[in-house]
Amino acid sequence: MSKSEQQQARTIDRVNTTLAQRYGRERRFRRFGFFAVVLGLAFVGVMFLSIIGKGYSAFQQTRILLDIEFTESVIDPSGERDPAVLSSANYSALIKNSLRALYPEVKDRKEKRELYGIVSNGAALILRAKVMADPTLLGSQAQLWLPADDDIDMLVKGYIDRTVVQSERRVKDNVIAWIEKLESEQKIGKFFNTTFLTGGDSREPELAGIGGAVMGSLYTLIVTLLLSFPIGVAAAVYLEEFAPRNRWTDLVEVNINNLAAVPSIVFGLLGLAVFINFFGLPRSAPLVGGMVLTLMTLPTIIIASRAALKAVPPSIREAALGVGASKMQTVFHHVLPLSMPGMLTGTIIGMAQALGETAPLLMIGMVAFIVDIPGSAMDPATVLPVQIFLWADSPERAFLEKTSAAIMVLLGFLIVMNVLAVILRKRFERRW
Incomplete structure (x- = not known):
């Protein structure tokens, strides 16, 4: 074997050795990733089993x-x-x-x-x-x-x-x-404990229910949806389609992205200072809670809506403009309908986040002990996460099962909302 052939053989051996090491690292990485996923699912399963094991009995009453x-x-x-x-x-x-x-x-x-x-x-x-x-x-x-x-x-x-x-x-x-x-x-x-599902809060564990908290959460989410969705979509459409590219819009975009990472309790402090102390709106009302959660969810909805608008191909805009449509007609007749599924998905995710929030609502007084079930967005009310917080702090053993059962109901609502977001995305998503 010539010297060049020997050198080529050594090179091939080194390459094969390197490939074997690289493939080995890839296999180990895949195993570590699979192990991490299995470990995470195991922890989630243990959490769910623990909550269900402690809370299922609350749906029964002696x-x-x-x-x-x-x-x-x-x-x-x-x-x-x-x-x-x-x-x-x-x-x-x-x-x-x-x-x-x-x-x-x-x-x-x-x-x-x-x-x-x-x-x-x-x-x-x-x-x-x-x-x-x-x-x-x-x-x-x-x-x-x-x-x-x-x-x-x-x-x-x-x-x-x-x-x-x-x-x-x-x-x-x-x-x-x-x-x-x-x-x-x-x-x-x-x-079957119907009182748990239909009743309000009570000092007596056997009489306490989540009916008032569920209605408070419903009114709060309705206010949040009615305010955050139109404002968030309008802001996203303006920034993405009509706003000029200058320092002012760049500053607005940076602040929107930063607001998405602000701790939720800061929005509660803002709501306390502005909506209650300055405007004099009633404390513990779903109206104020919905306005506070609107401030918190707006960055999420705006970011998701802008991403949905960017996903629409430029050819759609160009074709509409080419046949004589105005900029306004192009956006509202073609671009916006095509991006609406992504906007709805982002809105549902933002609403699910708002449903599980506690800290901002504590700052505006929705931690109060409310016995009566609210009849409107202006009545004093609490929400499901705050109700869980109150029960978790109670010393009676019976409130432990109530807390776990209320967590089960809250998780059920969150799962339904996230599944709805996935279904909407799969059903109406357009791939270009």
Whole structure:
């Protein structure tokens, strides 16, 4: 073999060695990437399983079957059926009478208080609502499933261990004996918790619901959508299609990009200073919350809308202008309809981000304890993330499952909104 052939063979060997090392590095990189994806999915799966495992039970509510006698002398002594009298009657006495009849052996005053405590304080409100809706119940007797106290609810669901010593659990031995009697007589059971989905907030865990927070989030998002979408699209169209290229527009574009990275609590401070302190708008109102979230989501919508406009080929504009269309007609009749799917996708993503925000809404007072479900964007309200924040800070064990269940509902809304964005993009996206 000649010297040149030997040198060529050595060169080929070095190249093959280098290729083998490069291919080995590529395989290791792919393995690391695959491992990172699997690890991330595993962590997300563990998070979802943890939340579901702690929160699914909140969709069930423990109720006790009681024989309620709607004694007319207790509810309406005068017999005039005055709504004011019926509303202010002592309905708790009806529940106490039923419990005493169920446990006649309980005589001690302290034990009676413990006996009365196995039924929720909200049970009296349920009886009042029934009588107000149908006064003919007076003088009759009915069997009703009434909500149990939160500690009893936790006991029935298995979150309180009955085998540990009495000093280490919240429910005493005599109360457990009463519950076991109800279980043996099939007078206690778990039902779907409609109150959790339709009710407002409450100091009592068994009466607390996300209905008020969901309506507050709905009104807030409606205000945000009505303000952010037209303003964001109009700003994107102007900057991309009509604005002259100078230092002023460059400054505006830089500030829009910078605003997308500003911490959300800064927008809350701005809303507090401008909308509440300067303009005097009501605190805790979805109107103010929607305006604050509009400021936060506008950069996202503008950036996504400009990217959608840039994706439209120049040939579309040139063809429209070539057949005599004006600049305005070209943009609004051709360019804007073709870019609308991308704009809608960016808007939905921005709205999903707004739905999960807490910090800016805390600054404008939407952290207040709101019991009533809001009826408009001007009524005091809270939103779902803030409701989760409030419940997470509560010491009662029953609020832990409420918190996890509310997170499940919030994640469900976020998943639906993101899936909708993907569907819109796949359905209407045009590839050029």
